[in-house]
Amino acid sequence: MPQPSQKKNNSESLSVHCLWIALLLSLSMTVNAQKKVGLSSPDGKLHFSLKVTKDAPQYSISFNGSTLIDTSNLGFQFQKEGYFSARLKMGKPTYNTVDETYELLVGKNKTVRNHYREVRIPLHAHNGSKQTLILAVRAFNDGIAFRYEFPEQEKWSSYELLDELTSFEIKGNPTVRTLFWNNYVNSHEGFYHTLPYNSIQEDTLMDMPILLEFPKTFMAITEANLRNYAGMYLIKKNGHFTCQLSPLPGQSKVKVRADLPHQTPWRVMMISDRIGALLESNILTNLNESSKIKDVSWIKPGKTSFHWWNGDIVPDTTFAPGVNFETNKYYIDFCADNNIDYHAVIGYGGFAWYTSDAPGYGAVGSQTDVTRPVPSLDMERVCNYAKEKGVGIHVWVHWKAIYPHLERAFSKFEEWGIKGMMVDFMDRDDQEMVLIQEEILQKAAEHKLYIQFHGSFKPTGLHRTYPNEFTREGAKNYEYNKWEAEPITADHDLDIVFTRLLAGTTDYHLGGFRAVPQSEFKTQYTRPLVVVTRGHMLAMYVVMESYLASVCDYPDAYLGQPGFDFLGKVPTTWDETKILDAKVDAYVTTARRKGDRWFVGSLNNGTARTINIHFGFLEKGTYRAEIYTDGKQANVNPNQLNREMKQITLEDTLEIQLAPSGGMVMQLTKMN
Known part of the structure; x- marks a missing residue:
């Protein structure tokens, strides 16, 4: 028999053994509860990490070994099902690598490389409901994107979403450039603010894209493939950025109603140590589906007149100006003579071209009817004349004037020979409006019509899926010079370049050829003034991305003016885009190739x-360079412009003097 001391030793040994088993089980459970999944970009510089804790799935993002987004929560709050965040179980991740190319009909690059690594992570609810969603993550060399996917499942067929709980725990105190709002109903047109992250006030809506500048890195936050979902803002809560969705109209609680299967837009972090890489990026179109339009032969981007901006100016004539054939003929002839592809039929004196009992452009009435032009306008005659002159007709419409009667309206537009339209005063980005915009694009494509959205939220890369979407506004621009005492400045243009333009097409009222020093600026509803140089205005046609660039001034403002010849040459879509040099808030130099x-x-x-x-960036050979630069007296006469010709090779460097609020533009043509 064992002695008492031996029994004690055996008992202690057994206790220690049991403690070790318990500890190992505890560690195993902890590891399982905080199981980590990692994903790196193809070049290895960007890294996404996810762990599932008892409170929520949490992710982080680093670049070149430095954390940009620290431990941040993911999840949802549903009306019926409650929170989907705590006590989740992670399924087996699946990995994939994609390296492909595709063609963009309208874009800043014709051929786009889509190269990424992807992980798909199933997340299961642990509350007996067996609800499942998949977190899809893609790592590109210029950014990280993730979205939530709700697969079809037996015990979950639909949901009402109260809040998306996606957060962004920003590391450090980067400089932030953002656009603040008081509410969700807005035109997305405002002046941007630049401030330290720690100085952002709590509970203030921020529009996207937002640019964050870290000591050695730039990161922009935005979204891609926004379809059948609410638009996303950011808001600072308890010291960190949190996703805030635009609520459905008429209430404030429910943000999204959806049937499964369903998916959210991609939450996108564009990241690089070079700001130009963010402007060159195609990550947003990479995250969208290929074109849904099979026959694209009718889609022809270009430039358009827009006489509303200049105040509907016509010269002294034998006809009465107004909504009539003669006024539109005057602008059609101007477009035909100067390589401007489209003329916009808008209205006159604040009233639309179509029959309406509304008091002006900004409203519709019970008798508004876009299929009935005002009695003074023969739309078919205008379209036929424009066709004879090689010009397309493009019309302005209030969105409520065409919706929900899209088939009736667009059938008539196609019958007349209209090629496209500006759809205005949308001013919302809730799920209902997002669906309305896609419906407009779909129906317009059926009738061979292109779309230009105004008073609209930022683009999300959807022009890959619907290449009849030529441009979007969603930016405060030169129209405000018609009525505001504070003009649009060159500094604001740079703010737009380094924020809003990161999301893509940015429609501006361009082409103002009456520049004055800012000290001499005054508001003029007709013949409005600008406070940037002629060189700056010309350069906007290259730097800004828009597949329907406007030439907004009246013909006599252009004819015989230095630099107007350039507007007839510059394309609106591109085969290749490079940012040669850029400094945030200071300057940018963009090179774009067409053929x-x-x-x-x-x-x-x-x-x-x-x-x-x-x-x-040029190929080997000699190029003829036609160069327009600010005149020496541009600070007092900002319309002054120099033009010179040079021969350039890829070994050359050119020194350029830029005036205050100035710019430079050139065309390079390879010599045989």
């Missing part, structure tokens, strides 16, 4: 500077 021609544009802020343009 064998390159167009280079530089925008400057309000401080004079010298820049150097290096031509290493």
Whole structure:
């Protein structure tokens, strides 16, 4: 028999053994509860990490080893099902790598490489409901994107979403450039603010994209493939960024109603140590589906007149100006003579071209009917004349004037020969409006019509899926010079470049050729003034991305003016885009190629500077360069413009003087 001391030792040994088993089980459970999944970009510089804790799935993002987004929660709050965040179980992740190319009909690049690594992570509710969603994550060399996917499942057929709980725990105190709002119903047109992250006030809506500048890195937050879902803002809560969705109309609780299967838009973090890489990025179109339009032969981007901006100016004539054939003929002839593809039929004196009992452009009435032009306008005659002159007709409409009667309206537009339209005053980005916009694009494509959205939220790459979407506004621009005492400045243009333009097409009322020093600016509803140089205005056509660029001034403002010839040459879609040099808030130089021609544009802020343009992006050979630069007296006469011709090779460097609020533009043509 064992002695008492031996029994004690055996008992202690058994206890220690049991403690070790318990500890190992505890550690195993902890590891399982905080199981980590990682994903890196193809070049290995960007890293996404996910762990599932008892409170929520949590992710982080790093670039070149430095954390940009620290431990941040994911999840949802549903009306019926409650919270989907705590006590989730992670299923087996599946990995994939994609490296492909595709063609964009309208875009800043014709051929786009789509190269990413992907992980799909099932997340299961642990409350007996067996609800499942999949977190899909893609890592590109220029950004990280993730979305939630709700697969079809037996015990969950639909949901009402109260809140998306996606958060962004920003590391450190980067400089933030953002657009603040008081509510969700807005035109997305405002002045941007630049401030430290820690200075952002709590509970203030921020529009997207938002640019964050870390010591060695730039990161923009936005969304891609926004379809059948609410638009996303950010708001600072308890010291960190949180997703805030635009609520459905008429209430404030429910943000999204959906049947399964369903998916959210992609939450996108564009990331690089070079701001130009964010402007060059195609990550948003990469995250959208290929074109749903099979026959695209009718889709022809270009430039358009827009006489509303200049105040409907016509010269002294023998006809009465107004909504009539003669007024539109005057602008059609101007477009035909100057390589402007489209003329916009808008109205006159604040009233639309179509029959309406509303008091002006900004409203519709019970008798509004876009299929009945005002008695003075023969729309078919206008379209036929424009066709004879090689010009397409594009019309302005209030969105409520065409919706919900899209088939009736668009059938009549196609019958007349109209090629497209500006759809205005949308001013919302809730799920209902998002669906309305896609319905407009779908129905317009059936009738061979292109769309230009105004008073609209930012683009999300949908022009890959619907290439009849040519442009979107959603930016405060030169129309405000018609009525506001504070004009649009060169500094604001640069703010737009480094924020709103990151999301894609940005429609501006361009082409103002009456520039004055800012000290001489005054509001003018007709013949409005601008406070940037002629060189700056020309460069906007290269730097800004819009597949329907406007030429908004009246014909006599252009004819015989220096630089107007350039507007007839510059394309609106591109085969290749490169950012040659850029400094946030200061200047940008953009090079875009169409065929064998390159167009280079530089925008400057309000401080004079010298820049150097290096031509290493060119192929070997000699190019003829037609260069427009600010005149020496541009600070007192901002319309002054120099034009010179040079021969350039890829080994050359060109020094350019940019005036305050100035710019430069050039066309490079390869010589045989």
